[in-house]
Amino acid sequence: MDAYRAAGVRLYALSYDEPDALADYAEAHDTTFTLLSDPDSEVITSFGILNTLIPPDDHPWYGLPFPGSYVIDADGIVVAKFFEHNFAIRSGPEQLLAAALGQEFEVPAPGGSEPADRVSVDVRIDGDRLPMGVTRQIVATFRVPQGQHLYGEPVPDGLVAAAIELDDNDGILSYEPVTPPTGSLTLSGSGDTLAVYEGDVVLRLPVAQNARNMQKDDDGRFVTISGQVRWQACDDVECFLPESMPFSFRVEAGFPVLGDMGPGVGRVPAMNGAQHFQRLIDRRAGTEPRDEDQ
């Protein structure tokens, strides 16, 4: 949240919960962003994203949206949206913030030691944890010297497009890479048109952990994400040899806080989850609240 505040980006999270359930949640988790209550799913329906695969008589679940996120600019225009088929996966906060700020934001200051006539690359993982069900991004920043370019997909045989590749690992899933638009370059010889990146380029590869296939470190709390960045630089005259740079990140493999039904003993703060859930069922089933449970 500090990163959002520092960047001047507001965060709103809407669900079909009652305001008092949100109040309990906010208190239990010290929530500082805005939780919005849509108990009759009016906003969800007006957006056209009500999950119609859930029948209306399925009381606790009816009214849910297809889950996802919108990123809007200062004028309120949608600049990006994130919806996944598998609801168990959602986009991480860094990914949403990056979309709100645009690609330029992540380009770091030039490194001092690298000669300016070669491409230099910086690879990072956005965030220090990979909790189940939340994506993080591998972010590769290429600094491309004046007069040179990199290739984007698709590339003809014999050339290498700039890309982030993960090592073979069942425990890590990757998603559609986020890439800036390419320019086009027409070769004078063959007349082929190539997709090229000029200037600094930031590529992002969203990744998530694949729960059971995950190979964690011996104590079970960390996961290693490894792979390599590939690229090939060319100038107007010639292409240089393809290059690659391996990366390996060891991050905490946390679990997200799931629904809190318990009395709040231990790690999970209290928010009277079971009581709110009972009320949600009663309300949808059209039955009177059961006083003896209060």
Next chain:
Amino acid sequence: MGIELDTRGGPTGGPYYEDFEGFNMPEPPGHGSRRIPRGDFPTGPEVGTRLPDIVATDQAGRLVDVHADRAGQPAVVVFYRSAVW
């Protein structure tokens, strides 16, 4: 709109659910099965259009109009299942 339920995935024993691409993760007890769409499903307003108005009550009981409340700042709006479960 013809949205189809994705029935290709399923429980794999224990508390796990595995989808058709082989992604698996625990399915907490009591959650019921996930109603995941197969193929295209509606994702609301398109990129490049203005986000429709959202007026809803927040955790403090205050009525919030998102476009007014963000006061000219960019924003992220998340639709999720529930804070309760």
